[in-house]
Amino acid sequence: MIAAASALAAKTAALRPAAQRAAFSSSGAARAVSGRIAVIGGGQMGSGIAQVAATHKHDVTLVDVSQEALERGRGYMAKSLKRVAKKQFPEDAQAQGRFVDEVLGRVSLSTSPAAAVGDAGLVIEAVVENIKVKQELFAGLAAAAPEGAILASNTSSLPIARIAEPLSAERKRRFLGLHFFNPVPQMKLVEVVRTDAADQQAVDDAVAFVKGIGKVPAVCKDTPGFIVNRLLLPYMMEAIRLLERDVASAQDIDTAMKLGAGYPMGPFQLCDYVGLDTIKFIVDGWHKEGQGLVGDKLFAPSAKLDELVAKGHLGVKTGKGFYEY
Ligand SMILES: NC(=O)c1ccc[n+]([C@@H]2O[C@H](COP(=O)([O-])OP(=O)(O)OC[C@H]3O[C@@H](n4cnc5c(N)ncnc54)[C@H](O)[C@@H]3O)[C@@H](O)[C@H]2O)c1
Numbered sequence: 001m002i003a004a005a006s007a008l009a010a011k012t013a014a015l016r017p018a019a020q021r022a023a024f025s026s027s028g029a030a031r032a033v034s035g036r037i038a039v040i041g042g043g044q045m046g047s048g049i050a051q052v053a054a055t056h057k058h059d060v061t062l063v064d065v066s067q068e069a070l071e072r073g074r075g076y077m078a079k080s081l082k083r084v085a086k087k088q089f090p091e092d093a094q095a096q097g098r099f100v101d102e103v104l105g106r107v108s109l110s111t112s113p114a115a116a117v118g119d120a121g122l123v124i125e126a127v128v129e130n131i132k133v134k135q136e137l138f139a140g141l142a143a144a145a146p147e148g149a150i151l152a153s154n155t156s157s158l159p160i161a162r163i164a165e166p167l168s169a170e171r172k173r174r175f176l177g178l179h180f181f182n183p184v185p186q187m188k189l190v191e192v193v194r195t196d197a198a199d200q201q202a203v204d205d206a207v208a209f210v211k212g213i214g215k216v217p218a219v220c221k222d223t224p225g226f227i228v229n230r231l232l233l234p235y236m237m238e239a240i241r242l243l244e245r246d247v248a249s250a251q252d253i254d255t256a257m258k259l260g261a262g263y264p265m266g267p268f269q270l271c272d273y274v275g276l277d278t279i280k281f282i283v284d285g286w287h288k289e290g291q292g293l294v295g296d297k298l299f300a301p302s303a304k305l306d307e308l309v310a311k312g313h314l315g316v317k318t319g320k321g322f323y324e325y
Contacts, residue, residue, distance in 0.1 A: 033150060033209050035121030036061055040113055040137065042073025045154055046126035048184025051077040054106040055084075055185075056213040061108045061116040070109040077104060080185050113137065114144040121146070122209060124178055126154040129281070134163045142171045150202055150209075152178040156229060157282040159291055160222045161195040172197035176206050179226055180215075190215045195222045224291040225282075232270075233283055234298040237305075239267035243322075244304050250322045268322040272315035280309050 039050045042064035050062040050073070064070045081103055085096035110116045117123050123141055127133060134153060141151060151174060153163050160177040167175060177193025190210045194203050203219060210217040220227050239253055248256070254266020271279055287299040308314075308321060315321030 033121035033205055035119050035146065035149070036116075038063065038113075038116045038120040038123045038145075040064075040116070040123065040125045040141070041127035041154075042070050042109075043126065044076070044182060045180060045184060046124075047073035047076040048080070048182070049124055049126060049154065049180055050107050051080060051103065052184055052213050052215070054103045055081075057106070058213070059106050059108075061110050061120070063110050063113050063116045066111065067109075070111070074104065074107070074109065077107065080183075084185065113141055117141050117145040117149070119146065120149050122150045122152065122206075124152050124154060126180075129155060129157060131158050131162060134158065135166050138163060138175075139166045142167050148174065150174045150176060150206060152176045152206065154178060154180055156278075157225070157285055159224070160193050161197065164195065164197070169197070173199040174202040176202060177222065177226065178206060178210070179228075181228070188214075188216045189228070190217050191226045191228065192217045192219045193222050193226055194219060224286055224293055229282065233279065233286075236267050236271050236274075236279060237283060237298060237300075237302060240271070240302045240304055243268075244302065272321035272323055272325075275315050275317055276305060276309050276321050277314045280305055 037050075037053045037058045037060045039046045039053070039060060040063045042050070042062045046062065046064075050060045054060045054077075062070065062073055064073060078100060081100045082096070085099045088099065089095035108116075123145055125134060125137060125141075127137060134155065138151060138153075145151065147170075151164075151167075151171065153160060153176075155163065155177065156179065160175070161172075164172050164175040172195065175195065176198055177191065179191035179193060181187035181189055192203060192206050192210060207217045207219065218227055224230060225233060239257075242248060242253055243250055247253075250266075250268040254268050257263045257266045265273070283299040284301065286293040287296060287301065288294070293299055312318055313320040316325050319325050
């Protein structure tokens with residue numbers, strides 16, 4: 001994967017005009033990490049992370065496998081920034097435009113991970129949820145990034161220490177999980193996940209970075225699901241099992257949890273929002289492959305979930321899941 005991407009190094013596309021770069025330099029901004037922020041993977045999460053970092057005056061390079069994917073990522077950022085700008089400058093169309101251009105002006109686009117991390121103080125990986133792809137990618141990134149750079153993964157379900165396995169002991173000291181939530185511009189929390197090999201300094205630097213981009217860090221150990229998903233997934237699976245046992249309808253379970261427990265969304269609304277394929281992927285992984293959870297009944301397969309996923313009813317993104325959209 002890295003080799004293929006490196007072959008594209010010559011095509012690095014810093015699409016930002018030079019004049020714009022100078023006009024919107026981020027010098028003077030308080031920062032927890034020095035150097036650029038490189039975000040690898042310009043999908044839903046990566047583009048959100050790049051957008052938020054650039055909004056907080058960091059120079060960012062967003063990397064993906066093709067120009068097309070990068071343009072898609074830039075499209076996500078532009079759309080989201082226009083919404084932010086309308087709220088921030090409700091009566092001033094010119095100020096809205098300036099804000100969007102200024103933030104997008106801080107984000108360079110590149111198809112070369114190696115070139116993008118050359119001057120990075122922090123590298124955040126947000127590519128597909130596949131351990132081999134992530135390990136290969138980080139092996140290449142570690143060879144190209146400055147020595148003191150923090151390398152971080154935004155994985156939801158893979159052990160951070162396993163992703164870092166191919167790296168040197170020195171690199172592992174500054175390798176962390178930085179788990180953002182979807183949609184990144186709106187969600188305040190970032191889990192800062194420390195492995196046993198990580199330095200306290202790296203954790204402190206990551207915490208300072210997270211605070212500096214307007215988010216709230218929660219530091220935790222590298223265990224399955226970290227904090228939020230470790231609690232949310234059993235909750236979602238138990239809700240599905242209540243439905244399977246015909247204890248109540250999805251609507252009534254959602255109503256009960258919203259009005260009885262004060263949750264903003266019921267478990268079925270949440271499942272549909274997250275994506276049923278994602279939920280199945282995570283619980284099946286924990287049930288079959290472990291990380292200490294092999295065979296755990298909380299994560300046992302659910303016939304109802306399996307059936308919906310097999311039919312392609314994955315939730316909001318396909319127009320149908322537990323509800324229709
Ligand atoms: N979607 C969520 O709700 C969510 C929440 C938290 C964390 N995550 C995690 O974030 C990561 C990304 O998820 P997403 O939803 O943004 O996925 P996505 O499919 O929207 O985006 C992934 C992007 O990575 C690119 N990519 C794949 N391999 C690459 C490589 N080798 N180099 C550069 N780019 C590459 C793809 O082209 C794509 O644009 C996953 O690890 C996922 O577990 C997702």
